Amino acid sequence: MTLYYTLIFGVLVAEMTMFILLMLPVPSKYRRPVTLALVKPFEQPQIQVAVKCVLVFILLLFVDTINRVYKIESELNVNPVAASGSDRAEVLSRKFYAQRNMYLTGITLFLTFTVFRTFHLVSELLTSKEVYRADPADKNQIKKExxxxxxxxxxxxxxxxSLQADM
Structure with missing residues (x-):
């Protein structure tokens, strides 16, 4: 695996770790500090720009791997019978690596958006819990609503x- 796909794999492992930490069923008093500690580095503008650049790079690699898989597939379909055994094995090997890289970059992009959405849901849940616990007058108003x-x-x-009975 080349260096940039190894780095993408590292990004994938970091995203999986963040997702697991966000999804652990822990009490709110522990979840809030963990969530804030996870998001604090990403609040800096320099880090946000770097993350966006990395995501664009991964997206470009994803598009490149899709094109590579398509080219290899068309190469296999052009003349599947005339290719010798060693040539066919080499083409199938390239197809395997291209598909592996496509799945690696694709799942990394998907998990990135999943982690961002999960973080926003968890933070919204935590703020809702704080608001609900903070003001008892709001509790009565919410119960009335x-x-x-x-x-x-x-x-x-x-x-x-009644409308269904009339029909």
Whole structure:
């Protein structure tokens, strides 16, 4: 594996570690410091630019590997019978490496977006928990809103049943 695919594999391992740390079922008082510690380095503008450049580089490698897999596949389809055994083995070997690199870069890009979305969901959950725990007056207001919405749902269900009975 070349150096840049080894580095991409390192990025993939780091993303998997971050994803596991975000998904561990730990209490909120421990989750908040872990989440803040994970995101703190990425708040600096220099790091954000570097991460975006790395993601663009990985995207370019992904597109390149897709083209390479397509070329190798077309090479195999052009003349599959006339190729000798050693030539065919060499082409299949190149196809394997191209597919491996395509899957490596693709899953790295996918996991990047998954980790970012998961982080935003976890941070939103933590802020919602803080707001809910902070003000008891808001609890009563939220409970009233929930009761009003439940009553509206019940009335809509009754209307739907009566409309269905009329049909």
């Amino acid at each position: 929930i009761a009003g919405i439940d009553a509206e749902i019940a009335s809509l269900k009754e209307r739907a049943e």
